[in-house]
Amino acid sequence: MSRIAIALACVFAICSSVGGAEKRLNVVVFLADDLGIHDLGYTGSTFYESPNIDALSKRGCVFTSAYANCPVCSPTRAAIMTGKYPPRVGITDYIGGPQPEEARTQEKYRDRLLPAAYKEHLALEETTIGEVFHDAGYATFFAGKWHLGGKGFTPDRQGFDVSLGAGHQGSPGKNGYFSPYNVPLSPGPKGEHLDKRLASEAVTWLSQQSKEKPFFLYMSFYDVHIPLMAPAETVHYFEEKRAKLKLDDRFAPLGAGNVRTNQSHVTYAAMIKTMDDCVGMIVKQLEEQKLIDDTIIVFTSDNGGLSTAEGSPTSNAPQLAGKGWAYEGGTRVPMFMIVPGVTRAGSSTRERAISMDLYPTLAAACRLAWASPVEPRLRDENKIDGIDLAPALKGESLPSRPLFWHYPHYGNQGGSPFSSILDGNWKLIAFHDPRQGVELYDLAADPSEQHNVASSNKEKIAELSEKLDAWKKDVGAIDAAPQHQLH
Secondary structure: OOHHHHHHHHHHHHHHHHHOOOOOOEEEEEEEOOOOOOOOHHHOOOOOOOHHHHHHHOOOEEEOOEEOOOOOHHHHHHHHHHOOOHHHHOOOOOOOOOOHHHHHOOHHHOOOOEOOOOOOOOOOOOOOHHHHHHHOOOEEEEEEOOOOOOOOOOHHHOOOOEEEOOOOOOOOOOOOOEOOOOOOOOOOOOOOEHHHHHHHHHHHHHHOOOOOOOEEEEEEOOOOOOOOOOOHHHHHHHHHHHHHHOOOOOEEEEOOEEEEOOOOOHHHHHHHHHHHHHHHHHHHHHHHOOOHHHEEEEEEEOOOOOOOOOOOOOOOOOOOOOOOOOOHHHHEOOEEEEOOOOOOOOEEEOOOEEHHHHHHHHHHHOOOHHHOOOHHHHHHHHOOOOOOOHHHHOOOOOOOOOEEEEEOOOOOOOOOOEEEEEEOOEEEEEEOOOOOOEEEEEOOOOOOOOOOOHHHOHHHHHHHHHHHHHHHHHHOOOOOEOHHHOO
């Protein structure tokens, strides 16, 4: 057990002895995969359907300016697990993406930079959110996509008592949404759906929990990641809906390819509905066990929606681009939180939140170490970058801070290596390839990032570049580099 985990457990013990039999809140985290900012009913979709998630969002506080820590999955997942910026833990690409030596041998890198090296698992030395809650006396459960390492680095080695369907894979694999599965999960009957099976396992686990011991349940859906697959009857429903609405598929040029500009993909819609059904299963169980009013619930996604490649199933418009890109469509995500005794039903906040904030926010809400006088020491020792979102959950302002991103890789979706900073309304994107240079956007006036104003704002570029460079040095960020610089 790490020093911080020991300290957390000690603080919890002290708080428990002082507070007597005060009931501790349970936690349920729902993490979607590749779900875009506008892919739910409550975030504006008129084609996709998500009644369970929409209803759940009305019980708490919706973040209208929530971000993922990276436009691809593994770095964001590492940020949620550790409360740190991804470069600080060395995971800057989806695990399985090319390392620099591998990229050197690939034809597509002939006229490109080489991607930065990255770690292919989350180090066991990191104190994960699973360990924090486990060491504080919580029963812990993880189901679904992990993608932070394979054998020896799976959730059961990172603080979770139960780990189902979690391994090194970034997707279910070919035909993998239906049994028999390609992920670590025993086969089910023919036609059984992966996420529905995992949700059913979560329901069973919940039914077995003692009310005397709080729980931390992390439901990490494989939906809506490719391959684009869903139950046939649900696909058929959306085929009929699309025909009734007379929808077509619309695209616009972006870079060397195209970006989808409307939501009309029937299989993708069916995947969202399937995921929503799974959320409904778990919420129903919480209600039946009369646990819903004692449970913190979080819903979010690991990056923006897939809009420019691999089937381009969704649109993030008016936000630009999507998964794998530096623009808002790649990093803006849906997010809401329900914290009993803190959030007001039907509330929302424009305060900016980012994935790594969940770690300190949940620890604080459950009165773990972040509620104690030792917080500064623990944060300093463990280099926590996230902040407690409690003020925003109560309708107050968060401390002013810039947000940073670093993706020194070429995304499979068409994006290029970059680092960026969002400070106030100003967003600077510094592409690693000098041929692309820098781009500057005023998001207040131009939320769709249509007007690069870099040429007329040299002083602002200098100011933001200085902050970005200082942050990169602090977290140990490594840029993509010309091939001759690889040793």
